[in-house]
Amino acid sequence: MRIGFIGLGIMGSPMAANLLKAGHVVTGYDVSPQRVDQLAELGGKGVASAVEAVAGAEIVITMLPDSPQVEEVAPLVIEYGRPKLLYVDMSTIKPETSRWVARKAAEAGVRTLDAPVSGGERGAIDATLSIMVGGAAEDVEAAGPVLRTLGTTVVHVGPAGAGQTVKAANQLVVGGIYGLVSEAIVLLEASGVDPGAGLDVLAGGLAGSRILELKRHTMVKREFNPGFRIDLHHKDMGIAVAAAREAGVSLPLTGQVAQLVAAARAQGHGSLDHSALLKVIERLNA
CATH class of the missing domain: 3.40.50.720 (NAD(P)-binding Rossmann-like Domain)
Incomplete structure (x- = not known):
C-alpha cells in the first residue's frame, strides 16, 4: 500500500x-x-x-x-x-x-x-x-x-477515542510497576540482598511482568538509556489523570505515580528512560 x-x-x-x-x-x-x-x-x-x-x-x-x-x-x-x-x-x-x-x-x-x-x-x-x-x-x-x-x-x-483511553490505562499501570520495582530494588539493597538475584526470583513468580523481563538488569545497573523518556511518561500520566477526572472516578495510586514521574522530571531526569523512576525512590531514601 x-x-x-x-x-x-x-x-x-x-x-x-x-x-x-x-x-x-x-x-x-x-x-x-x-x-x-x-x-x-x-x-x-x-x-x-x-x-x-x-x-x-x-x-x-x-x-x-x-x-x-x-x-x-x-x-x-x-x-x-x-x-x-x-x-x-x-x-x-x-x-x-x-x-x-x-x-x-x-x-x-x-x-x-x-x-x-x-x-x-x-x-x-x-x-x-x-x-x-x-x-x-x-x-x-x-x-x-x-x-x-x-x-x-x-x-x-x-x-473514536477509546484507543487513547486504553493507552492511558496502560501508562498508569506501567508507571505503577516501575515505581514498585524501584521500591523493591531499594528494599533489597538496603537489606543486604543481591537485587539481581531477588528480581530474578520475582520475575519467575506471580510478580513477574514484561517490565521485570526487559528492565530489571538495566535498572539494577542504573542504566537508563531512553527507550521511552520520562518526559513522555509525564505527559501520559497527565492524560491519565485528566481521563479519570472526565470519567468521574478516583484513581489514588495513579495520582501518586503521576507525582513521582513529575518529580523525576523536576529533578532533571526527563531525557532518561522511564525506569529512571528508581532515581526518585533512591533520593527519597538518601
Missing part, C-alpha cells in the same frame, strides 16, 4: 522501516531532516512537508509527541488526503483530541482510527507492539494488514 508516515522519532522510524520491509511504499516526513534522510536510505521516500507525505497516500500514519502536534497536522491530512483516505493516528494523546479529529475527518469523508501503541522502542524495532484501536469496525479491518505489520497484538477497543 502507499503509506504516508509523519513523525519519524524513536518509535516512528523503526515502525516505518518495518512497513518498508513488508513491501509497502512509504513516504515519510519529520521535523528532523536527518530522520527523513534515514528513511530514504532504507528505501523509503523522504519529503520536506507533511502535505507531501499525504499526497497520493492510501493510508496516513502519524506518530507525534502530543495533542498539539496532532491538532496541527490532522487538518493538513484531512484537507490534502485523497477521498476515503484512512488516517491512523498512533500518537499517545488526549481521548478528546482523537474524538475531535474523528469529527473533523468525518465532515470531509476521511476515515480515522486512534491506534496508540505499547511496547517501547524495542517493540517498535521488533514489530511486537501492542496496538489498541478506536474507531469503526470496518476501518479497523481495513487497516488490519498494516497494523499487524507493526504489532503482534491488535485489538479494537471501541469507538
Whole structure:
C-alpha cells in the first residue's frame, strides 16, 4: 500500500522501516531532516512537508509527541488526503483530541482510527507492539494488514477515542510497576540482598511482568538509556489523570505515580528512560 508516515522519532522510524520491509511504499516526513534522510536510505521516500507525505497516500500514519502536534497536522491530512483516505493516528494523546479529529475527518469523508501503541522502542524495532484501536469496525479491518505489520497484538477497543483511553490505562499501570520495582530494588539493597538475584526470583513468580523481563538488569545497573523518556511518561500520566477526572472516578495510586514521574522530571531526569523512576525512590531514601 502507499503509506504516508509523519513523525519519524524513536518509535516512528523503526515502525516505518518495518512497513518498508513488508513491501509497502512509504513516504515519510519529520521535523528532523536527518530522520527523513534515514528513511530514504532504507528505501523509503523522504519529503520536506507533511502535505507531501499525504499526497497520493492510501493510508496516513502519524506518530507525534502530543495533542498539539496532532491538532496541527490532522487538518493538513484531512484537507490534502485523497477521498476515503484512512488516517491512523498512533500518537499517545488526549481521548478528546482523537474524538475531535474523528469529527473533523468525518465532515470531509476521511476515515480515522486512534491506534496508540505499547511496547517501547524495542517493540517498535521488533514489530511486537501492542496496538489498541478506536474507531469503526470496518476501518479497523481495513487497516488490519498494516497494523499487524507493526504489532503482534491488535485489538479494537471501541469507538473514536477509546484507543487513547486504553493507552492511558496502560501508562498508569506501567508507571505503577516501575515505581514498585524501584521500591523493591531499594528494599533489597538496603537489606543486604543481591537485587539481581531477588528480581530474578520475582520475575519467575506471580510478580513477574514484561517490565521485570526487559528492565530489571538495566535498572539494577542504573542504566537508563531512553527507550521511552520520562518526559513522555509525564505527559501520559497527565492524560491519565485528566481521563479519570472526565470519567468521574478516583484513581489514588495513579495520582501518586503521576507525582513521582513529575518529580523525576523536576529533578532533571526527563531525557532518561522511564525506569529512571528508581532515581526518585533512591533520593527519597538518601
